[in-house]
Amino acid sequence: MLPGPDQIIECPHCHALARYGTLISGNTFGARLWTDGKQLAPMLPEVPPFTRCPACQAFYWVEDAPEVGQLNRWGDIKPGTPQAWADAPEVQEPSPEEYQEVLARGRPDGLTGERWEHLLIRAWHRYNDAYRELPAGTGAPALPEPIRTNMVTLTSVLTGESPSDHLLRAELQRQLGNMTQARRELQNVHDAPELVSQMLHLIEAGDATVREFQWE
Numbered sequence: 334m335l336p337g338p339d340q341i342i343e344c345p346h347c348h349a350l351a352r353y354g355t356l357i358s359g360n361t362f363g364a365r366l367w368t369d370g371k372q373l374a375p376m377l378p379e380v381p382p383f384t385r386c387p388a389c390q391a392f393y394w395v396e397d398a399p400e401v402g403q404l405n406r407w408g409d410i411k412p413g414t415p416q417a418w419a420d421a422p423e424v425q426e427p428s429p430e431e432y433q434e435v436l437a438r439g440r441p442d443g444l445t446g447e448r449w450e451h452l453l454i455r456a457w458h459r460y461n462d463a464y465r466e467l468p469a470g471t472g473a474p475a476l477p478e479p480i481r482t483n484m485v486t487l488t489s490v491l492t493g494e495s496p497s498d499h500l501l502r503a504e505l506q507r508q509l510g511n512m513t514q515a516r517r518e519l520q521n522v523h524d525a526p527e528l529v530s531q532m533l534h535l536i537e538a539g540d541a542t543v544r545e546f547q548w549e
């Protein structure tokens with residue numbers, strides 16, 4: 334992995350600065366993949382696409398934030414670089430509670446369908462984060478009602494027919510405890526036998542917790 338400079342951006346609401354690391358090159362060596370589609374790759378760190386400004390508390394999409402400049406964090410900071418760039422806080426993914434705060438207001442006005450889907454998926458993944466390392470045989474607690482509501486909304490938003498859409502809907506149904514529907518969705522996935530087989534195994538076991546895919 335070869336890190337690039339830090340990108341400095343400003344909050345579209347209050348202009349407070351923030352930053353995130355860029356990559357010149359990365360790879361998926363050592364990547365981990367979970368049943369809900371979340372992947373963590375240590376050599377390909379991700380910039381959260383959606384964040385909360387620590388200065389004004391408003392939420393924004395990182396790609397909407399004006400770019401102010403770039404900071405080379407590995408070399409000397411060039412003379413004339415504003416100290417505020419070096420001090421800018423790193424962009425953080427919202428907490429599960431912060432996502433709930435956003436989703437409790439319903440679909441934001443003017444939000445594209447793609448972003449609405451993305452927001453629902455990120456909120457779901459963030460909720461699942463607390464249960465990714467549970468040992469086999471230990472289940473996540475019952476879904477809180479607001480989380481369940483978001484997941485049901487997501488199943489209706491995910492209308493695509495791609496294998497990943499079917500896998501995601503199968504996983505949503507499995508975590509919602511609808512094992513028959515989960516199994517039905519998997520019948521439409523033909524090109525990922527390893528993933529399907531592991532999910533079917535969980536469905537047979539009545540396991541509704543997010544699990545990491547295991548590779549031989």
Ligand SMILES: [Zn+2]
Nearest residue numbers: 344347386389
């Ligand atoms: Zn702000």
